[in-house]
Amino acid sequence: MTKPVDLRALPLIGAKLLPPPQPPHLLEREKFSELLHNTQIPSLLLIQAPAGYGKTTTTAQRLARLDARTAWYRLDTQDNECTLFARYLTESIHQATGACPDTRELLRNAPGTPLQTALTALLSELPLDDEPLYVVLDDYHLIDNPEIHKGVRFLLRHMPPYLCLAVLTRRLPPLGVAQLRMQGRLLEVTAVNLAFSADEAQAYFETRQPFEISRESIERAVRRSEGWISALQLLATHADTSIVFNERVEQLETGNQHIFEYFDELLEQSVDERQKDFLMHTSILDRFDAPLAARLMGAEDSQELLHSLLGSGLFIVTLDSSGLWFRYHALFAVYLKHLQACLLPQRSRSLHQAASDAWYEREWYDAAAHHAVQAYDEERITRLLQQKGQQFFKEGRLSILQRCLDALNQDAIAADPVLTLLQAWIAQNHYRFNDAEKWLAAAERSLQSNVEVQTVESIQSEFNAVRAQIAMNLGEPERALVLAHSALAHEARYLPPSKVAAASVIGEALFVQGNLHEALEHMKRTEQVALAMGAHQNVLWALCQQSEISVAQGYLQKAYNLQERAFQYTEENHLQHLPIMEFLYRIRSQIMWEWHHLESAESCALKGIEILEAQGERWHVQSYITLAKVAQARGRQTLCADYIQKVQRMLSAGEYHIDWMANAHAAMLAYWQAAHDRESILHWLTIAPPYDVDKATNHFMQCNARNWARAYTSLEQYDQAESILKALEERAENLGLCTDENRNHISLAWLYWLRNDREQALDHAWEALRLASTTGAVGSFLRLGKVLINLLKALIAERELETMERQRAERLIQLAQQQRDFSRAIRINLDEAIIQDIIDRPDVPELIRTSPLTRREWQILSLIHAGLSNDQISEHLKVAPTTVKTHIRSLYQKQNITHRSEAIELAKNLLSKIQGE
Numbered sequence: 001m002t003k004p005v006d007l008r009a010l011p012l013i014g015a016k017l018l019p020p021p022q023p024p025h026l027l028e029r030e031k032f033s034e035l036l037h038n039t040q041i042p043s044l045l046l047i048q049a050p051a052g053y054g055k056t057t058t059t060a061q062r063l064a065r066l067d068a069r070t071a072w073y074r075l076d077t078q079d080n081e082c083t084l085f086a087r088y089l090t091e092s093i094h095q096a097t098g099a100c101p102d103t104r105e106l107l108r109n110a111p112g113t114p115l116q117t118a119l120t121a122l123l124s125e126l127p128l129d130d131e132p133l134y135v136v137l138d139d140y141h142l143i144d145n146p147e148i149h150k151g152v153r154f155l156l157r158h159m160p161p162y163l164c165l166a167v168l169t170r171r172l173p174p175l176g177v178a179q180l181r182m183q184g185r186l187l188e189v190t191a192v193n194l195a196f197s198a199d200e201a202q203a204y205f206e207t208r209q210p211f212e213i214s215r216e217s218i219e220r221a222v223r224r225s226e227g228w229i230s231a232l233q234l235l236a237t238h239a240d241t242s243i244v245f246n247e248r249v250e251q252l253e254t255g256n257q258h259i260f261e262y263f264d265e266l267l268e269q270s271v272d273e274r275q276k277d278f279l280m281h282t283s284i285l286d287r288f289d290a291p292l293a294a295r296l297m298g299a300e301d302s303q304e305l306l307h308s309l310l311g312s313g314l315f316i317v318t319l320d321s322s323g324l325w326f327r328y329h330a331l332f333a334v335y336l337k338h339l340q341a342c343l344l345p346q347r348s349r350s351l352h353q354a355a356s357d358a359w360y361e362r363e364w365y366d367a368a369a370h371h372a373v374q375a376y377d378e379e380r381i382t383r384l385l386q387q388k389g390q391q392f393f394k395e396g397r398l399s400i401l402q403r404c405l406d407a408l409n410q411d412a413i414a415a416d417p418v419l420t421l422l423q424a425w426i427a428q429n430h431y432r433f434n435d436a437e438k439w440l441a442a443a444e445r446s447l448q449s450n451v452e453v454q455t456v457e458s459i460q461s462e463f464n465a466v467r468a469q470i471a472m473n474l475g476e477p478e479r480a481l482v483l484a485h486s487a488l489a490h491e492a493r494y495l496p497p498s499k500v501a502a503a504s505v506i507g508e509a510l511f512v513q514g515n516l517h518e519a520l521e522h523m524k525r526t527e528q529v530a531l532a533m534g535a536h537q538n539v540l541w542a543l544c545q546q547s548e549i550s551v552a553q554g555y556l557q558k559a560y561n562l563q564e565r566a567f568q569y570t571e572e573n574h575l576q577h578l579p580i581m582e583f584l585y586r587i588r589s590q591i592m593w594e595w596h597h598l599e600s601a602e603s604c605a606l607k608g609i610e611i612l613e614a615q616g617e618r619w620h621v622q623s624y625i626t627l628a629k630v631a632q633a634r635g636r637q638t639l640c641a642d643y644i645q646k647v648q649r650m651l652s653a654g655e656y657h658i659d660w661m662a663n664a665h666a667a668m669l670a671y672w673q674a675a676h677d678r679e680s681i682l683h684w685l686t687i688a689p690p691y692d693v694d695k696a697t698n699h700f701m702q703c704n705a706r707n708w709a710r711a712y713t714s715l716e717q718y719d720q721a722e723s724i725l726k727a728l729e730e731r732a733e734n735l736g737l738c739t740d741e742n743r744n745h746i747s748l749a750w751l752y753w754l755r756n757d758r759e760q761a762l763d764h765a766w767e768a769l770r771l772a773s774t775t776g777a778v779g780s781f782l783r784l785g786k787v788l789i790n791l792l793k794a795l796i797a798e799r800e801l802e803t804m805e806r807q808r809a810e811r812l813i814q815l816a817q818q819q820r821d822f823s824r825a826i827r828i829n830l831d832e833a834i835i836q837d838i839i840d841r842p843d844v845p846e847l848i849r850t851s852p853l854t855r856r857e858w859q860i861l862s863l864i865h866a867g868l869s870n871d872q873i874s875e876h877l878k879v880a881p882t883t884v885k886t887h888i889r890s891l892y893q894k895q896n897i898t899h900r901s902e903a904i905e906l907a908k909n910l911l912s913k914i915q916g917e
């Protein structure tokens with residue numbers, strides 16, 4: 001028999017006392033630059049987060065920046081032996097400070113020394129006052145010996161004030177954390193803090209990937225990984241093109257083998273069979289508390305199991321401050337669902353049924369409906385729809401409504417007017433107009449034989465509300481008006497919000513017919529009725545429509561304010577995830593683009609994509625259009641081309657309203673013009689929707705006709721363009737479509753300028769400038785590209801502009817000058833060899849060698865030296881301005897710089913070496 005190893009006497013492993021090596025693609029994290037100061041030292045720095053969240057890397061990075069004395073101790077399971085723990089601890093402190101030689105000696109000679117004695121000796125040897133000292137206990141979750149916890153508590157009670165114990169752990173250690181928190185001696189960092197933001201992820205990928213990744217993709221990756229760096233790292237390692245990258249991001253939702261394996265190992269190490277059972281049963285839930293878990297498990301001990309799992313450092317997120325509600329981390333949830341489907345497939349249905357009933361009893365009806373759908377349980381779905389379908393509709397919860405209806409038998413729907421109306425509204429909302437009509441007709445047939453004539457009439461009138469909206473969407477406002485009035489003639493017995501919808505159709509019809517004032521008044525009244533009814537969907541719709549009408553009238557600020565009201569309403573009623581929110585974000589992004597607030601325009605478009613993520617790409621067209629426009633304004637040609645391509649693909653694959661098409665075509669034409677792609681413009685003319693200036697009574701018909709004029713102008717067919725624009729202009733002026741007037745004058749100015757008709761060009765430019773004092777238009781001007789500079793310079797020189805107009809013109813010139821043309825976009829490539837050359841020189845500042853800059857940071861330093869502003873750098877490098885800021889902060893931190901002038905000085909010094917000055 002072999003003798004058991006005496007752990008107390010084992011030699012110490014030197015590597016356990018070394019700070020971890022820095023990863024090769026280390027990202028400086030600005031948000032931690034304020035963490036810890038040598039002046040204010042907490043007793044305990046607790047960094048607690050699940051595996052792979054960056055606890056070790058972030059701590060090591062921050063302590064290195066602080067340049068403080070650090071005793072690093074990486075624990076493993078062997079360190080549960082008390083003396084071994086005391087020896088390593090003493091050794092690490094000794095190596096960092098030279099202190100505690102006697103304790104070190106004592107432990108070497110008497111390995112059986114009790115922990116308490118050893119720690120007392122260690123504390124007695126530490127001076128009472130000294131420079132800050134950080135003692136890091138990394139992977140502390142591996143310690144489960146209560147004696148050691150007791151020893152650490154002892155240490156925390158008696159250690160000198162300059163000493164900070166940094167405990168890095170996956171789970172909460174029993175170290176009297178609550179008391180330290182109350183005493184103000186604790187500093188906590190959690191998974192929420194450690195998670196990478198989209199900006200950080202973008203900076204991280206930019207240093208790693210040679211290809212361009214869209215912000216959309218980055219945000220999706222961060223959303224799905226919840227900023228978990230290990231998953232982001234995996235994406236970076238396993239993708240060599242942007243297409244593969246995007247595929248990997250998609251996989252985060254369906255399941256990635258490497259991540260599954262990672263979680264397999266984690267479960268193997270940290271949970272027992274009973275805990276695993278808990279995970280399997282609750283995996284189907286989007287959120288849970290202990291009673292819900294108990295209900296699904298049918299077990300008494302679920303409270304204890306939950307408690308033990310929370311203590312095991314798994315990927316479980318606490319949802320509220322009461323600490324009663326939890327959910328699984330998004331990627332862990334994907335994994336658990338997969339495991340559940342493999343291990344307990346036969347239980348799936350009954351688990352979902354139990355969950356549906358439990359939620360129903362708690363009056364969380366959409367969760368109840370969700371699980372009823374997952375269980376394919378028609379009975380439960382029907383019961384829920386009959387009781388709550390109207391409420392879902394009123395509150396705009398259309399996604400769950402749709403999933404319920406999709407799971408039902410068609411005859412059951414046709415026999416029920418409420419279900420039919422719900423189904424028809426959903427179909428119309430998805431632009432499946434024929435389907436909607438089929439549902440209505442089927443119900444009419446089915447009901448005719450079963451109910452009285454009067455009832456049939458009133459049902460038909462309610463059905464006409466849907467038909468009115470369909471007619472509206474098909475571009476038939478006259479028919480829409482007739483149907484809407486017929487819907488308003490009867491009480492809405494089955495689905496009261498239908499009547500509000502019919503009323504808003506009348507407003508929409510008036511709007512597209514060019515009766516802006518009347519339309520606005522109508523929409524205001526509709527909003528009031530919807531508010532009184534608590535019909536959220538209709539309230540938001542009415543507000544968005546008022547915003548659209550205000551935009552058409554040229555009052556963009558008023559439209560913005562209306563949108564603010566809608567956002568506020570959303571917040572008050574917790575409606576942030578309703579599909580209609582995409583509409584609100586979309587119209588907000590359009591105003592932001594027009595005002596040249598590109599970052600906001602981009603983030604609103606991305607928000608729209610996020611909201612409709614589950615509905616499929618078809619619904620992202622409008623967001624993609626904005627993203628293409630933003631990319632063009634930033635001079636990012638590849639990205640713009642990608643979005644334009646996507647939009648084209650989607651337009652050719654499905655049918656879209658002329659409003660969407662005209663908007664898309666405008667972006668496409670602007671792109672082709674900037675890319676000097678005459679062929680695409682010529683081709684577009686062969687497939688473009690026909691225009692009719694007489695019908696250009698609204699923004700989309702105006703836009704469509706203007707697109708023709710744009711195309712003709714780009715192709716130097718000026719006469720055709722002129723006749724369209726002149727007729728459009730007259731129509732817009734008569735109807736008070738001021739934003740269109742503004743855009744028409746810009747187009748006319750451009751046209752005449754190209755045709756060398758200077759006087760007319762300046763007349764229209766001046767008029768456009770005047771109108772811009774109401775609209776605030778910027779984006780529509782900048783779309784002209786560099787031509788705008790000469791045009792406006794001539795205007796300032798040759799006409800007597802009022803002060804405000806001149807200032808506006810000057811601002812536009814400035815923006816146009818900063819704007820990058822596609823063809824002129826500059827990419828600066830600093831050669832690796834040259835950088836190495838600089839670093840190798842003996843006369844470079846020490847920090848350049850000890851805190852190496854990334855390639856991107858070198859580029860940015862050289863651009864700062866060249867005198868570019870942050871915005872210009874972002875344009876040059878084709879990255880977001882926030883990314884530039886992140887790089888600059890990191891650069892400053894590394895080189896201990898506080899002002900731009902110092903950066904310029906450093907760059908001058910370094911770059912002069914390669915330039916041989």
Ligand SMILES: Nc1ncnc2c1ncn2[C@@H]1O[C@H](COP(=O)(O)OP(=O)(O)OP(=O)(O)O)[C@@H](O)[C@H]1O
Pocket residue numbers: 023025026027028029049050051052053054055056057058139170229230233
């Ligand atoms: N700022 C960063 N820049 C680049 N990579 C990082 C950064 N932070 C963490 N990483 C990478 O993420 C991975 C996980 O980081 P780390 O080991 O620090 O996590 P941890 O939370 O300490 O994990 P564990 O619980 O397993 O100890 C590592 O591969 C690390 O290199």
